[in-house]
Amino acid sequence: xxxxxxxxxxxxxxxxxxxxxxxxxxxxxxxxxxxxxxxxxxxxxxxxxxxxxxxxxxxxxxxxxxxxxxxxxxxxxxxxxxxxxxxxxxxxxxxxxxxxxxxxxxxxxxxxxxxxxxxxxxxxxxxxxxxxxxxxxxxxxxxxxxxxxxxxxxxxxxxxxxxxxxxxxxxxxxxxxxxxxxxxxxxxxxxxxxxxxxxxxxxxxxxxxxxxxxxxxxxxxxxxxxxxxxxxxxxxxxxxxxxxxxxxxxxxxxxxxxxxxxxxxxxxxxxxxxxxxxxxxxxxxxxxxxxxxxxxxxxxxxxxxxxxxxxxxxxxxxxxxxxxxxxxxxxxxxxxxxxxxxxxxxxxxxxxxxxxxxxxxxxxxxxxx
Amino acid sequence: xxxxxxxxxxxxxxxxxxxxxxxxxxxxxxxxxxxxxxxxxxxxxxxxxxxxxxxxxxxxxxxxxxxxxxxxxxxxxxxxxxxxxxxxxxxxxxxxxxxxxxxxxxxxxxxxxxxxxxxxxxxxxxxxxxxxxxxxxxxxxxxxxxxxxxxxxxxxxxxxxxxxxxxxxxxxxxxxxxxxxxxxxxxxxxxxxxxxxxxxxxxxxxxxxxxxxxxxxxxxxxxxxxxxxxxxxxxxxxxxxxxxxxxxxxxxxxxx
Numbered sequence: 001x002x003x004x005x006x007x008x009x010x011x012x013x014x015x016x017x018x019x020x021x022x023x024x025x026x027x028x029x030x031x032x033x034x035x036x037x038x039x040x041x042x043x044x045x046x047x048x049x050x051x052x053x054x055x056x057x058x059x060x061x062x063x064x065x066x067x068x069x070x071x072x073x074x075x076x077x078x079x080x081x082x083x084x085x086x087x088x089x090x091x092x093x094x095x096x097x098x099x100x101x102x103x104x105x106x107x108x109x110x111x112x113x114x115x116x117x118x119x120x121x122x123x124x125x126x127x128x129x130x131x132x133x134x135x136x137x138x139x140x141x142x143x144x145x146x147x148x149x150x151x152x153x154x155x156x157x158x159x160x161x162x163x164x165x166x167x168x169x170x171x172x173x174x175x176x177x178x179x180x181x182x183x184x185x186x187x188x189x190x191x192x193x194x195x196x197x198x199x200x201x202x203x204x205x206x207x208x209x210x211x212x213x214x215x216x217x218x219x220x221x222x223x224x225x226x227x228x229x230x231x232x233x234x235x236x237x238x239x240x241x242x243x244x245x246x247x248x249x250x251x252x253x254x255x256x257x258x259x260x261x262x263x264x265x266x267x268x269x270x271x272x273x274x275x276x277x278x279x280x281x282x283x284x285x286x287x288x289x290x291x292x293x294x295x296x297x298x299x300x301x302x303x304x305x306x307x308x309x310x311x312x313x314x315x316x317x318x319x320x321x322x323x324x325x326x327x328x329x330x331x332x333x334x335x336x337x338x339x340x341x342x343x344x345x346x347x348x349x350x351x352x353x354x355x356x357x358x359x360x361x362x363x364x365x366x367x368x369x
Numbered sequence: 370x371x372x373x374x375x376x377x378x379x380x381x382x383x384x385x386x387x388x389x390x391x392x393x394x395x396x397x398x399x400x401x402x403x404x405x406x407x408x409x410x411x412x413x414x415x416x417x418x419x420x421x422x423x424x425x426x427x428x429x430x431x432x433x434x435x436x437x438x439x440x441x442x443x444x445x446x447x448x449x450x451x452x453x454x455x456x457x458x459x460x461x462x463x464x465x466x467x468x469x470x471x472x473x474x475x476x477x478x479x480x481x482x483x484x485x486x487x488x489x490x491x492x493x494x495x496x497x498x499x500x501x502x503x504x505x506x507x508x509x510x511x512x513x514x515x516x517x518x519x520x521x522x523x524x525x526x527x528x529x530x531x532x533x534x535x536x537x538x539x540x541x542x543x544x545x546x547x548x549x550x551x552x553x554x555x556x557x558x559x560x561x562x563x564x565x566x567x568x569x570x571x572x573x574x575x576x577x578x579x580x581x582x583x584x585x586x587x588x589x590x591x592x593x594x595x596x597x598x599x600x601x602x603x604x605x606x607x608x609x610x611x612x613x614x615x616x617x618x619x620x621x622x623x624x625x
Contacts, residue, residue, distance in 0.1 A: 069390020
């Protein structure tokens with residue numbers, strides 16, 4: 001399990017080694033012909049790499065096109081429930097947040113599906129809070145059964161589950177599972193997650209192992225940017241990725257970069273990551289790992305998203321609603337966070353086209369499961 | 370130039386092409402038409418086989434093109450056989466590029482599952498073109514189960530690194546009784562020409578055309594390179610000399 005490898009690292013040591021990287025380290029990483037390693041990744045995300053941003057962007061652009069072509073994959077979230085028993089200091093759905101809780105019924109799910117299909121989507125990401133009583137595996141299984149006939153690919157972002165539970169849901173047609181560690185800072189993780197099942201750091205950390213053992217087609221990793229030093233947290237994400245790729249070589253991997261967004265009743269970010277830094281991180285991932293999928297959501301603003309298309313990103317959402325029922329059933333219910341880019345999927349497709357890229361709606365088929 | 374025969378079909382063009390990674394279906398159509406390619410491979414996962422209006426298929430409906438559905442995305446022989454049957458039904462062709470790569474990172478083909486699936490698909494009446502590593506023994510085994518051609522890789526898919534497996538490709542070409550199509554890794558027209566000069570029967574190119582700044586022009590460049598390489602092969606290349614002509618021969622005493 002990853003925890004054994006993770007425990008051999010020390011947060012402060014990793015952090016100081018990143019900040020000690022020099023221009024020579026960065027140039028070595030950039031000029032290399034062979035595969036880049038984790039030390040190169042540290043150099044690429046370090047402050048020493050900041051003057052090389054344009055060079056990194058050019059390289060990232062070329063590598064991404066070589067692997068993924070001139071295409072951007074499209075997906076959209078479908079929030080099924082905002083019920084949650086966890087207290088997370090940064091989340092609008094936190095247990096201690098007073099809001100009207102809502103879990104979609106079968107009829108409501110189908111209504112939402114209809115609205116999403118009208119937007120043109122073939123890839124849907126189902127999202128819930130963690131409420132095992134109301135939104136446990138039986139609920140999810142039923143939801144996937146309802147949703148699957150309408151989409152060529154179903155992804156899921158919910159609480160960590162057991163290996164047999166993942167296997168059960170994959171039997172129903174689940175393809176991808178996203179589970180973000182939020183932060184790899186073990187001590188501060190407890191501060192951000194004081195109550196609920198989510199407060200168990202190691203259980204969450206071993207979730208990708210369970211997914212790998214369940215033979216998941218794809219899994220998504222990430223941190224919530226804003227909680228801790230993003231450079232150190234990103235190193236641990238890359239370490240986690242490298243470990244998983246070697247062990248669970250039949251699974252695909254994708255990384256997201258959510259920056260903490262305002263929502264009702266949550267904390268202010270402890271660390272602000274600016275746009276230049278986010279570009280640096282995206283390019284660093286691409287140069288480090290040519291095959292990794294990189295995803296950007298509607299948390300980012302229009303200008304940033306227009307320009308990030310060519311820099312290394314491979315998938316995007318558009319027209320997202322982050323509240324259960326947001327597409328059709330109950331448009332005004334409380335959202336998990338405010339999105340920054342409210343443009344419709346069709347508008348985003350036009351932006352992608354104007355960059356000379358193609359928006360890919362379908363890249364999977366249920367017959368392949 | 371001689372025509373290439375695979376299964377029941379004859380091809381004037383020895384350049385086969387892929388349909389992924391283009392910036393639009395329109396541009397894909399223009400580039401593939403310009404390439405002269407008569408066999409184009411389409412990933413089953415990218416097309417909506419239930420829809421008559423599928424964007425990719427619409428742009429490929431030209432008499433020039435024969436469709437070669439591929440099973441990209443499957444991880445086992447069982448999944449491949451299932452996907453192949455759906456492709457046959459939906460696209461009305463029994464031709465199949467058999468791709469089984471359980472490794473989504475390097476997309477390297479699984480030889481064991483591929484052989485298993487090939488055997489079964491041939492029995493089911495498919496014209497099977499398996500994508501494989503440049504493994505001469507595997508090629509013979511596939512030939513034995515009845516595949517129509519073999520498609521060994523030059524280097525990893527999308528790597529543009531050329532014929533890194535050249536030593537093994539030479540053995541495969543020398544030994545094969547079915548057409549040999551070099552697939553994957555061909556990043557420049559010079560790589561394609563090199564493959565054809567070696568005696569490969571055809572090449573399959575995708576990334577190098579799709580990702581170029583000018584896909585139509587690049588498609589034409591590949592067309593010319595494939596033709597030049599084939600022509601050179603048929604005209605018999607002069608063999609490079611390994612030794613200089615000695616001015617004082619050591620064996621002249623044998624003249625009498």
